[in-house]
Amino acid sequence: MGLTQILAIVKKNMISIVKDRRTFGLLIFMPILIMIFFGYGFNQDIKNAPIKVVNLDEGGPGIPPLINDTTFSSIGIDFLNKDKRVKVFELPKDNFSLVDERSKVYGGNNYFALVIFPVNFTEDLPNINNIINLTIIIDGSEVQIAGSIKATIIEMTNHITNSFSTNNTHFLINFDYVAGSPGLRPIDTLAPGILSFAILLFMILNVTGGFTKERVSGTINRVLVTKTTKSDLLIGYMLGNSIIALIQSSLLLTIGAFLFNLHIVGSLLLLYFILFIYSLSCIGVSILAAAAAKTEIQAFQFIPIIIVPFMFFSGFIFPVQSLPEIFRWFSMVIPMTYSINISRAIMINGLGIDAFINDFLILVGLTLMFLIIAILIFRPKK
Known part of the structure; x- marks a missing residue:
């Protein structure tokens, strides 16, 4: 082990990071954005x-x-x-x-x-x-x-x-x-957000990384050589991952119910339906990130860019009413905002779909928008 060799490796890594503008930008700006989001979230009272x-x-x-x-x-x-x-x-x-x-x-x-x-x-x-x-x-x-x-x-x-x-x-x-009630526990109010965030996290990690790997390696090209169309490929990818997302949700709900006596008063079937729609929107966002990435490393660099706004602007960590006005506009175009609202209405309030029909229609609209854009911009590697 030589000090000269160690310093050479350190220098090489630093130079490669600085030369990669996307990585360098993430290292500089992501901590700044996270601190700003946390600062605004914790220091702002509920407003309006x-x-x-x-x-x-x-x-x-x-x-x-x-x-x-x-x-x-x-x-x-x-x-x-x-x-x-x-x-x-x-x-x-x-x-x-x-x-x-x-x-x-x-x-x-x-x-x-x-x-x-x-x-x-x-x-x-x-x-x-x-x-x-x-x-x-x-x-x-x-x-x-x-x-x-x-x-x-x-x-x-x-x-x-x-x-x-x-x-x-x-x-x-x-x-x-x-x-709810005066004795409603934090885990009960956080559970809808945890479900939505877990689906987002799994979809982003699995779809963005996996899809990019298959596209870069040429696997997708070999599939498309057969009678399989681009739409067949994407729809199959979406449905398969959505089923996995529902299995993941079932595990979370089961653990929450048995270990923490999770507060669930509404229809589980309706909850699964909402989470299925929401998972499709997450897949659409993930495919957009994969389509913009040229390598697997670039694909994973998109992950924090997607996850951080979803976490902060959706009401998962802070109520939307506590955010500055400009951030509330962002929350309106984030599917996780509506997934949390609807899941909370079902799990805690025991409401039916008629009570949150507006949020449901917006969630469906955002899901269709992201999926259509993903299908339009997706291109196999040439």
Whole structure:
């Protein structure tokens, strides 16, 4: 063992990395991007979580003179409108149906909570002997968002009370969970993301690397010499890997159920169907990466470029509502975003496909888009 030989090997490796601009770029920019994504994700509060408010308050003679003609409910709504953690949509009280609106409280339906101000809210509140029951119907399947909304509501009640009294014991807030619960564990909320990420990881590693190897080695050319068409080849590749993805999902769900008592209340058949569609989108993305790579090394260099945005922008690590506005736009074109939303709706909320039809249609659309592009740009090695 000689120091000169060791230093020569080190020098050779450093020179080869610097000359390979793609590798050098990954080494420099990937740590920077990861740090930026983590920094924004952990340092940002939940923002603009959509909630709906119905104001049934009819006012009353008991309101203190200092408030003038304002109702206490309007003070609360004004507080919510100014708070950046939530985005308020007011429902008209005419023809308001609690049963109908309660069934719509789900993040996938674009709002996470429903705040109901009762009829005698303003009249009863100034009386120190009255306990005001305030009902908040909430989707607890996303723990961070639910916690942020609950904190906002508590601050709102304190603000209302402080507007006429220093006594803050008037309110009895009833958080009515339509999904999840205060005791929902982190593993229960993370499981939908873990499933989606595991499928992505397997598809990227297996399809990108394997497909590139077969294309570079000429295996695909030999297959295409037969009556097999390019479409036959790609569809067969997609279906085969999708079946493997479902087997992998079954293993994850089985381990989660037996070892961690995983929270699953919805249809497993529907969940498998969604994961099958999602796996096809991952295969499409993987084939795109393989088509752009000239060697196996280049193919594997594409893997972090795909995985990192999927992880950070899909809601797997951080809620989408905590991301800066520009990053939320990226989340809208990432299939994993919709896979997590739908899987969470099935596993935690026990909902059917009608509850998340918009997310499902977008997932199908993105899947078709990636698969069509993959078929169009794929070229066997000449």
